[in-house]
Amino acid sequence: MRTASLRKLTVGAVAAGLVLTGCGTTAEGGSASDSGKEGPITGLRFMVPNSAGSGYDTTAREVQRVLEDENLAKGIEVFNLEGAGGTVGLQRLVNEKGNADMLMQMGLGVVGAQFSNQSEATLDQTTPVAKLIEEAEAIVVPADSPYKTLDDLVTAWKADPGNIPVGGASNPGGPDHLTPMLLAQEVGVKPTDVNYVAYDGGGELTAGILGGDVAFAATGIGEVAESAAGGKVRILAVTSERPVEGVDAPTLTDEGVDLVFANWRGIVAPPGIKDADTQKWIDAVTTMHDSDAWTKTLADQGWTDAFLTGDEFSSFLDDESSRVQSVMSDLGLA
Numbered sequence: 001m002r003t004a005s006l007r008k009l010t011v012g013a014v015a016a017g018l019v020l021t022g023c024g025t026t027a028e029g030g031s032a033s034d035s036g037k038e039g040p041i042t043g044l045r046f047m048v049p050n051s052a053g054s055g056y057d058t059t060a061r062e063v064q065r066v067l068e069d070e071n072l073a074k075g076i077e078v079f080n081l082e083g084a085g086g087t088v089g090l091q092r093l094v095n096e097k098g099n100a101d102m103l104m105q106m107g108l109g110v111v112g113a114q115f116s117n118q119s120e121a122t123l124d125q126t127t128p129v130a131k132l133i134e135e136a137e138a139i140v141v142p143a144d145s146p147y148k149t150l151d152d153l154v155t156a157w158k159a160d161p162g163n164i165p166v167g168g169a170s171n172p173g174g175p176d177h178l179t180p181m182l183l184a185q186e187v188g189v190k191p192t193d194v195n196y197v198a199y200d201g202g203g204e205l206t207a208g209i210l211g212g213d214v215a216f217a218a219t220g221i222g223e224v225a226e227s228a229a230g231g232k233v234r235i236l237a238v239t240s241e242r243p244v245e246g247v248d249a250p251t252l253t254d255e256g257v258d259l260v261f262a263n264w265r266g267i268v269a270p271p272g273i274k275d276a277d278t279q280k281w282i283d284a285v286t287t288m289h290d291s292d293a294w295t296k297t298l299a300d301q302g303w304t305d306a307f308l309t310g311d312e313f314s315s316f317l318d319d320e321s322s323r324v325q326s327v328m329s330d331l332g333l334a
Contacts, residue, residue, distance in 0.1 A: 040071050040073050041067070041073035041284060042075055043075070044075075045079065045101060045102045046060050046102070047080075047092065047093065047103070047105065049081055049082070049088065049105070049106065050086055050201065053201055054169070055223065056106070059133065063105070063132070064076045064078050066291060084117050085109060085110070085116065085171035085172075085173065087110070087117050087121060091119065091120065093121070093268065094125050094126065094270065095121075097270055097272040098271075098273060100269065102269070102270060103129065103267050103281065104126075105267060106123075106265065106267070107175075108320070109171070111324045112170075112173020112178065112324050113172075113173050115324065116328065116333060116334060123321060124318070125271050126269065127270060127272075128269075128314040129285060129310075130289075130308065130309045131265075131306055132264075132303075133265050133298065133303040134304040134305075135220050135262065135263050135302070136238045136261075137176070137179045137221070137262070138220070138223075138235045138249070139218055139235065139236045139238075140216060140219065140224050140233050140235050141153065141209070141215070141233065142209055142212060142233055143232055143233055145216070147215070148234075149255075150236045150255045153215075153236060154187045156215075157187070158189055164215045165195040166197065166214055166216050166217060166218060167196075167198075167205050167208050167209060167216075168180065168199065168218050169200070169202050169205040169219055171198055173334070175220070176205075176217075182261060182331075183259060185331070186257050186258060186259050187257060191331045192332055202219060202223035202224075205223065206224065206233075209224075210227075221244055222301060222303075225246070225247060235248070236249065237249055238251055239251070239261040241253070241260050264306055266308075279310075289307050
């Protein structure tokens, strides 16, 4: 994947996620083993393959809340299983073959991690349920940074990339990692010269930014919007095609950098579940998506609706995996 495709990585361009274990359910209620009964879904365990407070975690808990508030499910257990950029969770999901009572929150980061970690478990072994949202990345600096504009930062970065560390809450291949790598390629910095510092979640990354441990960071808008509004950090640019509502920052393209990039998140289930169970999950998530409560969640979180289900989401995952593998190879990362 070269210039044109490198420049237009959509919310799914790099990473993907996972999950489902247990017995499938439907918007009409019941579990896979109890699908004949009316009522909310029961028995769902919803895996988050990274830390509490992360973007995946926030998304999963919003899905839980809306499913339960809309009486589509009750007693959902959200749990975290961290490790290896999400591939520990991915392996767990793949091991849950036939279990339609588990789902996994995932996204672009998992897509990249399956390649960077040479994971035995891969996304093509899972059962795709739905792509949910997209979110722009932000290029952010501490409020007292000498870099007042993106051009200031790029000038310094090009002069001495090794001494301009960039932080992100992603392992290699994740969105926070790919963003500065692709940005470097566009502005004339060798990706292999980038001094990337990986943090375990948005909270640790924010502490690193505020503590001056990194010169700048690339991370999801949702991770830094509150800090930016409070004057603790400054967002120099966003990676979306258009400015982000409520964020006082130009796009990269506004600043003359030909790069559009977005993170995305979705849900997958274990392999080997029945077609009927897959459809029941799709029906439940579709009903959630169509609710006023989910529309409000999108607005409150600043997420862009990017809903795909079933075969369409499966095709998207195949394309994303191929694209991310190609990008990582081009950048010398896989």
